[in-house]
Amino acid sequence: MGGNRAVVYSKPGIVEVRNTDYPELVLKDGPGVNPLNVGRKCEHGVILKVITTNICGSDQHMVRGRTTAPSGLILGHEITGEVIEVGRDVEFIKKGDLVSVPFNIACGRCRSCKERNTNVCLNVNPDRPGSAYGYVDMGGWVGGQSEYVMVPYADFQLLKFPDKEKAMEKILDLTMLSDIFPTGYHGAVSAGVRPGSTVYVAGAGPVGLAAAHSAQLLGAAVVIVGDLNAERLAQARSFGCETVNLREHPNLSEQIDQILGVPEVDCAIDCVGFEASGHGKDHGEAPATVLNSIMEITRAGGRLGIPGLYVTGDPGAVDEDSKVGTLKIRIGLGWAKSHTLVTGQTPVMQYNRDLMMAILSGRAQIAKAVNATLISLDAAPQAYQDFDRGVSRKFVIDPHGLVK
Structure with a gap:
């Protein structure tokens, strides 16, 4: 051959x-x-x-x-x-x-x-x-x-x-x-999306868009997609998602409140992973941003699907802890709100x-x-x-x- x-x-x-x-x-x-x-x-x-x-x-x-x-x-x-x-x-x-x-x-x-x-x-x-x-x-x-x-x-x-x-x-x-379709779908299933759910998807890259479409297939009432990239957010709106531009509007809970009338969602999906950036115009890389923000805006008893990739070795990380995958996660907040977190590769x-x-x-x-x-x-x-x-x-x- x-x-x-x-x-x-x-x-x-x-x-x-x-x-x-x-x-x-x-x-x-x-x-x-x-x-x-x-x-x-x-x-x-x-x-x-x-x-x-x-x-x-x-x-x-x-x-x-x-x-x-x-x-x-x-x-x-x-x-x-x-x-x-x-x-x-x-x-x-x-x-x-x-x-x-x-x-x-x-x-x-x-x-x-x-x-x-x-x-x-x-x-x-x-x-x-x-x-x-x-x-x-x-x-x-x-x-x-x-x-x-x-x-x-x-x-x-x-x-x-x-x-x-x-x-x-x-x-x-x-x-x-x-x-990406099974990965986005797994994120939505892991987050407990069901008919009538309000869902926040962090990240409007291909996996985030796949997760948003999957949430719609599962019957979500409202799917909100957040990102720093206006072009990717426009793509999310093209198939019926609400969007939040976190570069222009860094306060996520306020933006969700404007959309839903309450500052929280039933469930959230992290489709960003370890190269996350802080919210706002002047913020650089902050790898725990998404995990902490979705705990903040997900209701008590809610679920968090985390198909976004996190690694045990990152030579380009912003600090020594992050280089070995150790992030400053507000696990106390997640514990207090009885959140369920599902991580890892998608089966x-x-x-x-x-x-x-x-x-x-x-x-x-x-x-x-x-x-x-x-x-x-x-x-x-x-x-x-x-x-x-x-x-x-x-x-x-x-x-x-x-x-x-």
């Missing part, structure tokens, strides 16, 4: 498209691959021809130099593809199947997987529970912002689309099933099939909500720069030019 091309993290602020090895059903040594995973045979896996693969805000943390990601790491954990090779031990997935790949890598055999906690699989990352493609400290599984990629544990993990032709007609929606497989059906039936319009924007593989470096500047787009890479 021929070669491969992939989007590679080069150094802080720089990604490149490089020629790389065509994947095989074995995890080989390379940038970011855990030494204990080198040589791992994957006859339970498949090779995919990548149809779409998306740029994620989580990728940006690495590209900004805010993690310990090594130079040469192949990026990409949001993957949709066509099966072109199957391993000896694959029984149910077939060549030609069009599939969505959950960004969590999960074996299907361990206690966590059997309890549907595929976000913390015990067998795929030698360092700690949980893994993902193309991500630092996640076991070193090669990323999928590429022409071809290997996916292990295919029978367990892959979500097959029932009709390839119909799936390609909605591929810009279905590509969101690998991560994608708990949601992706239902969300697929919502897309195929026309109930969910996630591509419209996140402003899905199709680009070529060669356009990825510029898209990373544009995304870092805050454009309100979800960039979808089409490596082979197959999407109409």
Whole structure:
């Protein structure tokens, strides 16, 4: 077989498209691959021809130099593809199947997987529970912002689309099933959104917009989205959300009071994570801002969904505590208000099939909500720069030019 091309993290602020090895059903040594995973045979896996693969805000943390990601790491954990090779031990997935790949890598055999906690699989990352493609400290599984990629544990993990032709007609929606749609939905479910809820979503990036759309699908009465970026807030308003510009109006509870008539919501979702900024025009980075603000404005007994990424290592943090993920959280406030907090990677497989059906039936319009924007593989470096500047787009890479 021929070669491969992939989007590679080069150094802080720089990604490149490089020629790389065509994947095989074995995890080989390379940038970011855990030494204990080198040589791992994957006859339970498949090779995919990548149809779409998306740029994620989580990728940006690495590209900004805010993690310990090594130079040469192949990026990409949001993957949709066509099966072109199957391993000896694959029984149910077939060549030609069009599939969505959950960004969590999960074996299907361990206690966590059997309890549907595929976000913390015990067998795929030698360092700690949980893994993902193309991500630092996640076991070193090669990323999928590429022409071809290997996916292990295919029978367990892959979500097959029932009709390839119909799936390609909605591929810009279905590509969101690998991560941000289930992640946003998990944030809303974790926050306890139900019919009639008032919901605050912190962050109007793609995950925040996905969480807002998910809250609407779950029947929320009012969804309020807060951000510092006017363009992203305009995108939230485009599908019926109320918005708060926290650069212009830093007092969040006052703004919620103006919208709802009370200064609190039933539940809140943190879709920002550890690179949060303080509210107002002159405030810089303040990583505990969102967590503290959502405790302040969520009613007593309410729930907080926290799909926003927090890390144990951040070399670019504003202080020594933050560099190891220690933040100044007002846990006493959360305790006093009897809040429930749900954190961590999203267990994608708990949601992706239902969300697929919502897309195929026309109930969910996630591509419209996140402003899905199709680009070529060669356009990825510029898209990373544009995304870092805050454009309100979800960039979808089409490596082979197959999407109409």
